Amino acid sequence: MFFRDKVAKVSLRDMLEIQERLGTKNFTKALQKEAEENDNDDDDDNNEQFTRKAQTSTTIKKPISTERTSKLEPLEISSKRQPAKKDQIPVHLRGRRKLIDPRFNEQFGDYDAKEFRQSYHFITDMRRKELNDLRKQLKTSEDPTEKMKLKAVINRLVCFF
Template sequence: MSDDVESLLAENKNHGQIREELKDMSFEELLKLKEKLGTKVYNKAVFGNKNKKKTEFKRENKNRPREMSSKKPVFTFREIVPVKKVAARDPRFDSLCGTFNEKAFKHSYAFINDLKKNDLKTLQNELKEATDPKTVRKIKYLIQRLENQLREENRRKEKEEKKQEEKKKLLESIKQGEKPVFKKKSETKILNLVSQYEELKSKGKLKKHIERLRKKNKHKDRVKLKTQME
């Protein structure tokens, strides 16, 4: 068999024919053939000529950058253009970002409350179908949080509406030649508390609110006493 391979090499046949002759040979016979022919001749016979012509990258226009082969490693020490670092800006405290307008912000993102209301309805429906205690606790927590957020938003709206109403009354009194009467902060605070208590009473939540305030004050007193004893 090895003599046949040598004859094929002598006849300058392609490596496809030579590989056909080699496929029936054992591994031991292949090793002996490799030793006899030499590694270079053996590899050429089996794998063919690997010296392929290198691809030349040409530019269509001399002003274009030259196309480089992806197989060629990039030179490590290359000159990099330095970029000036700009300090990070916080839009909350940067004058270049403009001033915060709470009224405009609330108006632009008013749709979020509608999304929260939809989420609340979805969670309430999920709570009815939930059976796993862990899932029930999680849903109840999310419902409570959404209810608190919506309640706080409604309170803010009512407060804003009252302010606008008071401003309107003051302007009307000034137009009529009357002396405007401005309420003190303490008076405004008392009126807000009264309206809050009336609202809670009408909804039947006054008792629960008072109990929560008692617990809160009790905790504060306990902390204050502990710091004094230390």
């Protein structure tokens, strides 16, 4: 009871330092001894469950290897752990999410061209400003290769409108 009371009053950082000094196994054993002394009245089943839980928490889990000797060989999955959701979905059903086009889906409502133009008018203003800037650059540039590139970009923007 003495050890458990000390640990209860200590901050988490200090408790972790104590655990590092003693070692995880020794730390849990000390807590178990305290618990066994306090729980002498309880059933033996409860003590066994407590010790099993403490033992499983201190053991290091081994990484599961998913390597196969042959690509045709089935993947071996443990029955003790729940398989991931992606493993439960058949391979032919896995894939990209189905894309929905809002133009043809009634869930998104009716398309109003006037409202769309009013909402996104700032984009056309930005394009016009960019086009004017490119035309100014074209007039000031003297390099013929740069002029060709600027003309191509301007043509692309004009065709895009």
